Amino acid sequence: MGSNPYSKLPDYANWRRAVTRVAPGELDPVVEAPFRFDASSRVMAAGSCFAQHIGRFLKSGGYCYLVTEPAHSIVGPKARTSLNYGVYTARYGNIYTSRQLLQLIERAYGRFAPHEDIWQEGEGIFLDPFRPNIQPAGFNSIREYEIDRERHFKAVRDAFETLDVFIFTLGLTETWRSRADGAVYPVCPGVVGGVFSPETHELLNLGVDEVVSDMTAFVRRLREVNPAARVILTVSPVPLVATAEPRHVLVSSVYSKSVLRVACEILTKRLKDVAYFPSYEIIAGGFASKNYFAADKRSVTDEGVAHVMSVFERHFIDNTPEKAAIRLALQLLHTSSADQADPEARSVAEMLKLMCDEEALDIDPQQDRRASGN
Amino acid sequence: MIRFAGFGHSHIVALAQGCYDLAGRGERFGDQAFEGHFHYLYGETLTPPIIEGKLNPNIIEKISEAGAQFIMLSLGGNEHSALSVVQRQERFDFILGEAPDLPLDPDATILPEAVIRETLRETMEEVSATLRAFRDAVSLPIIHIEPPPPLPRERVLDHPGEFFHTVIDSTRVSSNCLRYKMWRTQAKLYREICERLDVFYAPIPKEFFAEDGTLAPFAWGKDATHANPQFGEHMILDALSLLATRLQPGG
Numbered sequence: 001m002g003s004n005p006y007s008k009l010p011d012y013a014n015w016r017r018a019v020t021r022v023a024p025g026e027l028d029p030v031v032e033a034p035f036r037f038d039a040s041s042r043v044m045a046a047g048s049c050f051a052q053h054i055g056r057f058l059k060s061g062g063y064c065y066l067v068t069e070p071a072h073s074i075v076g077p078k079a080r081t082s083l084n085y086g087v088y089t090a091r092y093g094n095i096y097t098s099r100q101l102l103q104l105i106e107r108a109y110g111r112f113a114p115h116e117d118i119w120q121e122g123e124g125i126f127l128d129p130f131r132p133n134i135q136p137a138g139f140n141s142i143r144e145y146e147i148d149r150e151r152h153f154k155a156v157r158d159a160f161e162t163l164d165v166f167i168f169t170l171g172l173t174e175t176w177r178s179r180a181d182g183a184v185y186p187v188c189p190g191v192v193g194g195v196f197s198p199e200t201h202e203l204l205n206l207g208v209d210e211v212v213s214d215m216t217a218f219v220r221r222l223r224e225v226n227p228a229a230r231v232i233l234t235v236s237p238v239p240l241v242a243t244a245e246p247r248h249v250l251v252s253s254v255y256s257k258s259v260l261r262v263a264c265e266i267l268t269k270r271l272k273d274v275a276y277f278p279s280y281e282i283i284a285g286g287f288a289s290k291n292y293f294a295a296d297k298r299s300v301t302d303e304g305v306a307h308v309m310s311v312f313e314r315h316f317i318d319n320t321p322e323k324a325a326i327r328l329a330l331q332l333l334h335t336s337s338a339d340q341a342d343p344e345a346r347s348v349a350e351m352l353k354l355m356c357d358e359e360a361l362d363i364d365p366q367q368d369r370r371a372s373g374n
Numbered sequence: 375m376i377r378f379a380g381f382g383h384s385h386i387v388a389l390a391q392g393c394y395d396l397a398g399r400g401e402r403f404g405d406q407a408f409e410g411h412f413h414y415l416y417g418e419t420l421t422p423p424i425i426e427g428k429l430n431p432n433i434i435e436k437i438s439e440a441g442a443q444f445i446m447l448s449l450g451g452n453e454h455s456a457l458s459v460v461q462r463q464e465r466f467d468f469i470l471g472e473a474p475d476l477p478l479d480p481d482a483t484i485l486p487e488a489v490i491r492e493t494l495r496e497t498m499e500e501v502s503a504t505l506r507a508f509r510d511a512v513s514l515p516i517i518h519i520e521p522p523p524p525l526p527r528e529r530v531l532d533h534p535g536e537f538f539h540t541v542i543d544s545t546r547v548s549s550n551c552l553r554y555k556m557w558r559t560q561a562k563l564y565r566e567i568c569e570r571l572d573v574f575y576a577p578i579p580k581e582f583f584a585e586d587g588t589l590a591p592f593a594w595g596k597d598a599t600h601a602n603p604q605f606g607e608h609m610i611l612d613a614l615s616l617l618a619t620r621l622q623p624g625g
Binding site: 071072073074075076077078079081083124135136137138139140143144146147151174 | 412414458462464466468469470471472474483484485486487488489491493495496497499604
């Protein structure tokens, strides 16, 4: 038997050696990342809900997770979370589709202004249709909404212009679109806010060509303002929560993920400095000899996230001893400051506590802390 | 005779003193005498107010000893001041939804009201938990007295007290308007928490406000954040009025 293309395959190309014989939790489907970045690289993350894990990992690991829309120093750690500060680089919320991402950069640079750009939910409650869950009870007025949106767009522009690496997690192909101007919503109007109408809204289920076109246009726009930007694409392993197509949600889910996976393949071949990272394969492929889905068969377990991020770190992050030392220092800095209130705020609060203690001492000691009127 | 027990932090002092003064003058509520027993929650035996998720047993004992028919609370109340009495390096302001025409600081970052509200909510967590512990522990009516509005900027600068010297730079003391808006936001949260827990809420009457929303001068306490016994007297009588239908004459 002579040699053939399969006779001298490397281990990674052979299923038995690369998958079957791999210990549970050790599956590593990355062969060689096209580029690496280090702890000093400014990383922006966006995408569907799985993208939040990436940001959390980068922050806790001492990497330079770019945050251009930070909370004001009065805001405490719990409030920061409920107000979506620091969850992503800026307060754009989850970006589920390629169309939504393209729309964000177009809006941030003033090239697109959707016709339906605010939802009034009652007296003094206004929602941003493009990030309806960004803060509890929305905005109190159109004026407040517009002020915040301006600041948000500036933060988005700052992020795109200063990032070194952009990690985007593609989540869905199904989205709802305005018939008037093609604006897409992260959540179908009428679900969290707004009013759904078949006359004004329609389902859009993106195909491979559309995702490739959107992402190509996005990368072009990104490099217009940041020529050196590198991009890492990944597909969220989290299945669709529901489908608007007249078919089983599992079938829709597999279709969506397949489209996104194929689009990523085309994009990485066509575009320079665009890489693919196989989150989907590690979690949803079912070949890691572990079930990484929680009881709802949708949420990814912490163990699954840890597996994904360890593979990511191994291949995409440049960890020389010197760089690891820098990262460790940054990590210590992060953990010592992240969950603490602003020192000045603490100082004033303590000062007031002291004042209040003083006030309490002022209760008339002669009166036995009792007063009666009769 | 109406008997009640009062608990709280620093603002309880004006209420206690107001009650003493009413007593000293022999005032009655309608045709009934009343007696209040006041306790400072930072007192040695009453802190922490929550032990293993329940109200500190020493507090329950005080309520029992007083033969109380209702509980009067004045928990926290200075959260708004802690956040806003002085401006940070990045000045901030916000549009108050209930009064959107109040002026904005032109040099400040304008934050959404939700940011202010959720920040205050976080700083009020301990107060909120304490109120819930009171509600869970006793079936008596509970009334919470609205904390007084901020004292004006000039008063803060005139009476900084030794604590303020280290941090106060006169150019950084916030405007009366911002501090009033912070207080309004805080007061709304207090009211919501009370409603949720079936706790009566006694709001500050209009006459205690100056035109700019700060505490009227006749109600100023001795420092930069507290009200005086005159305020306390008024709020005691208001609380009794609010609870009148729930109070049964007792021995």
